[in-house]
Amino acid sequence: MIFKEILIRYGELSTKGRNKKDFINRLRENIRYSFADVLPLNIRAERDRMFIEIENEEKLQLLMTRLPEVFGIQSFSPVASCTKDIDEMKELAIKIMEQYKDEELTFKVEVRRTDKTFPLDSHAIQREIGGTVLRNYQNLSVQVRKPDVELRIEVRNDAVYMMAQVIPGAGGMPIGSNGKSLLMLSGGIDSPVAGYLMMKRGVRLEAIHFFSPPYTSENSLQKVKDLANELTKFGANIRLHIIPFTEIQVLIKERVPENMSMTSTRRMMLRVADKVREEIGALAIVTGESLGQVASQTLDSLTAINDVTSTPILRPLIATDKLDIISIAERIGTYETSIQPYEDCCTIFTPASPKTKPKLEKVTYYESFTEFDELIDRAVRNREVHILPEKKNVVDKFADLL
Ligand code: ATP
Ligand code: MG
Secondary structure (H helix, E strand, O other): OOEEEEEEEEOHHHHOHHHHHHHHHHHHHHHHHHOOOOOOOOEEEOOOEEEEEOOOHHHHHHHHHHHHHOOOEEEEEEEEEEOOOHHHHHHHHHHHHHHHOOOOEEEEEEEEEOOOOOOOOHHHHHHHHHHHHHHHOOOEEEOOOOOOEEEEEEEOOOOEEEEOOOEEEEEOEOOOOOOEEEEEOOOOOHHHHHHHHHHHEOOEEEEEEEEOOOOOOHHHHHHHHHHHHHHHOOOOOEEEEEEEOHHHHHHHHHHOOHHHHHHHHHHHHHHHHHHHHHHHOOOEEEOOOOOOOOHHHOHHHHHHHHOOOOOOEEOOOOOOOHHHHHHHHHHHOOHHHHOOOOOOHHHHHOOOOOOOOOOHHHHHHHHOOOOHHHHHHHHHHOOEEEEEOOOHHHHHHOHHHO
16 A cells, blocks of 8 residues: 555644643544444654554555545645655656546646755756656646646655545634534534534534433433433434433423513523523533524524523524525434434424513512522423443543543
């Protein structure tokens, strides 16, 4: 096999002066974690790039399929190497460029010569290798500005390294580099997408789900576990808190007028979520709300709901159209699970005509007859916690990443 390592270019983290070192360490740990179930990786991190050793074809293929999902990577390239002999270098260049033999493409050779004792200078190497490539592949022509393919050659002290392919990474920031938040995860389309977008910005997530048996079934709970599990493939475990919510929902239905019950339900959910958030040491709450999508997501409703806490509520989808949310859901692989037709606790208790402009004073007035504080504490206490994915060895090894 001609490839010896994979070179990784950092995403936005390169601009983060002071925190750069933490970001790089975090990215390295996250890459290790992403492959922990299959193989150990030898990773060398430098200031502006990272190298992963590859010993065989199988490892290369695995890296090529999983690395594009790790946040914090701008792009990566398989790197080949040979001894510092110009004939071997020509041979290697021919092998690397073979993948471009079927198309009319432009290329150029870029040389970096850190070993100053190498007998040919950069220009001479460029000429020799460029000429060899042109002679071997008639479909390729040289273009210095914006070529389709750039064959990069580095003459280092130990060997010569070459690469041509640049594979786009997922972008974003390494998960964990921007703290931890609690995602309110329903079984719908929106909240998994909201979670994904926050993970992409470097946020580590725990998730909370409100469950109302017997009105909601085990199937709907399984769906939420599946969704949380799908989010873990972006490179981090997720702890899922399942809240028994029936008692609170039934009382709201009894005590709050029907057209305001949705607002109260959301307020109670947020109060429970905020308690759990505090217990787990997360700084913000993430939801899949999108402005105007349903009655509970008008500005008036959001204001009445938000009133129960001063914790930052992150709503990454607030200005995103439903069709655009769906296309992200499809791309990240949560859509198929989200559209499974299991009931959710809100659809069952949804009133026929919820208020789009609920009055905060009225909602708080009707809530004031019930001791919700106690019920909220009980729901928090009686929650069930699952760690996803359910693979014990990985969790143990990376317990510090939770
Ligand atoms: P989604 O597609 O995410 O379910 P939605 O458009 O159906 O969103 P709502 O049902 O109004 O919208 O929910 C708004 C947000 O409230 C959700 O995105 C989610 O963050 C949170 N939420 C709703 N129901 C639950 C639940 N049962 N458990 C946890 N969070 C929930
Ligand atoms: Mg929903």
